[in-house]
Amino acid sequence: MRISRTLTPEDRAGNLYFDVPFELGRCESLEVLLDYDRSRAVIDLGCMGPDGWRGWSGGAKKRFVISRTAASTGYCSGELEAGVWKVVLGLHQIPAEGVTVELTINTPATGGVEAEPSAPSPVSTVPASRRRNLPAAAGMRWLAGDCHAHSLHSDGSLSLRQLAGEAARNGLDFLAVTDHNTVSHYPHLQGVGHEYGIALLPGQEVTTVRGHANAYGRIDWVDFRCHPDAWLDQVEGEGGFLSINHPVAADCSWQWQLSRKPSHAEIMHETWLPNRRDTSIWAWLSAWGEPVIPLGGGDFHRLEDGHPTGLPTTWVQSAEPTEEGLLAALKTGPTALSMGIDAPLLLRVDGELLALDAEGTILVDFEGRRQLIRDSYAAIDTQGAGPYRLETSDRRILALTT
Template identity: 30%
Template sequence: MDKLMLFFCILLSTQIFSESLVIEKKFFPPKSTDIYRYVPFDVPDDVVEIKVSYSYDRKKHTVDIGIFDSNGIGKKGFRGWSGGSKSEFIIAEHNATAAYLPGPIYSGTWQVILGLYQVEPSGVDIKIEVEFRTSSANSFAGPRFLWNADQVLESNTRWYKGDLHMHTNHSDGKQTIEDLVAYAKENQLDFLAMTEHNTCSHHFEIPTYANNEVLLILGEEVTTTQGHANVWGLPQGYWIDFRINRNNSINDIVRDAHSVGALFSINHPFGPCGGCYWNHSDLEDYDSIEIWNGYWDPTDYLALQMWDRLLQQGKRIPIVGSSDSHKKQDPIGKPTTHVYASNLSQKAILTAIKNGRAYITKDISPTAIEFSAYLENTNDSAMMGDILNVRKQQEVLFAIAISGCKQGKVNVICNGRKIISKNISQLKNGMLEFSHIIVKDSYFRLEVEDDYDMIAVTNPIYVDMK
């Protein structure tokens, strides 16, 4: 049963006329993967600021929130999503709570969107309060800078290191964009991809912290009930619609990302949090998999095994690793993705990731890995992500160089089997060379580990028979 209450008051002390609206609704558990429900309300003329709050029994249920303006519940009307991280938010023309988009307060019907993630069978009672203001003390929050996605911070071809998955106060993180950029500078990370849950509000704050040391990449973590995925390289303010329903499949979301030149990467496929486990079995044409999320644990090992099975099936999907940092205690750069790129720009970094020219280390340590394959008496060679074409029964030579890591062992994995395992302490100057006779299309990748932890994982070198 719905209950609607409307009342008016005049705030004499500030000369602000305020209209307040209270809506109470009851929702039952969704019967399909379309878990989103909409609560409409009308915005009068001359409103300059809207404040929305909601409440329910958080001990029993999990309900997320966002909002669309009178332009409808599509991309044009999207004004923000804070998930379950905020119980209230404000939107004004020049100011908005982090996770929401400032802009004109159009009159007409707006829609609160609720994500019914966990609702008990007896249903959840939700109270939504909306306050309209015709004059706002918070009407200006400083300039909004346009983003230059084509900036090149360094022109050298080399290994660049960074983090591709993190959260700030624009979703459920405890730090700010300024905090993360400062940490990256201090710890000599070269790039960061900012990936907030289901919103693009951070796109307009990021330019404030643009600098000549750390490349910042605009992203979004598409967060669904059947798994999460990062989208990197979005145009400023471009929102990826995360709502899975009959009109928007996971493959539609991938196509949307690709339509603007962005990459789509599966996150933590065996993550233990609610909705983190990847269960979109029909996914097509994605660009990479995050097999290492935060500190190495059994779920990362499961992701590594899943990826290796895909490689054995001939699906050459690159891998990355990311911190998924939400707070200072879980810092960015643990793990770190190292990318061999032609320069330090968004285009070069993302192109290298898509091409598999990357490896992962457990942190921002000096551990560095070189891995190459070549044919004797020829100029034919390959590095991580490359394909080396050979004849059947031809011998391929491989060279490994590991620096900044004195302990543990390096394992060579070929077609799902460990073919070499050597203690790093026994390698001369961290160098290892070996050869392999090719009898079928193959891949070769490296794992560096000690008795307690994974230290590094590389993308493969592929060897194909002509």
């Protein structure tokens, strides 16, 4: 089946998501190919079956395959129910003169699912929680991770095994895999994480042109085409938690109005790395007006970007590095953020604020009070309000906690 559509700015003004329906009988496999002039437009690709969402690859793919037993990364395998299916096109960028889109739909598929790249062998590493002897509450330890990463299941360049190997080599205890608008990676996380000795946490980055949010936990797919109020209700109703991603980040900044606010926000993000002096996030925190549990996310996509997993680092107290324990700890806090697993730290332990390996830095509270940290282990007499941050003498931010 071949379908041709000319999409215009008027289509985009009417709805950012354009459905192309087609009838599917009983079959073993389905293949969809998307073709348009990529020098003039940016169009995302997804699919919905009669019984629900089957996957999303955004602008990363121009072809996908779904069969009963396998599917392209970003898409969910399973029974191909008869009825009306839809190719979902995200109209991210449409030129003034419009663009012609050609869809080819093959049943059965003319080819198979893409082969997974060769994965690295597991290596013996010492995770951050064992490398640093950090004070913690009784029966607990501080675990280090990254709350934002992408794989081939969306627009990342690494397979899940490659991503797990990279994060383990960097000394992380956990990594949240937050592929865009899909849950196709969920079934593989525990097995791959066990293989590489790292906890891979389930997440999905709910992605729109007005802002992104990470939904954490083994929850159902979140419909990014709905208002974020619905995201929050669903995620919390299913026992997960929602975090506003990179709220101050150029055209990916948060622009939605919410009837109530999530408990979490990605306060440290890779866009902060170049100089770490940008305090616009503090203005955002002030405007937010409610306490927030801070998370750090490297937003890893590919090695050549130069932003490794674990930069920045999110620390959380848990008895063991299990998916259940880590998600529960991240959900309730407290958390601590640092610029790497060996960097200076601010930790909350039994109600006390501690600055660790931070001699010569400056502690700044939310009201602007400042004090010099003179020792490698310092208990802080907090008079002003949090969140608190550690800075260098030239105002480069090193660590943060509430």
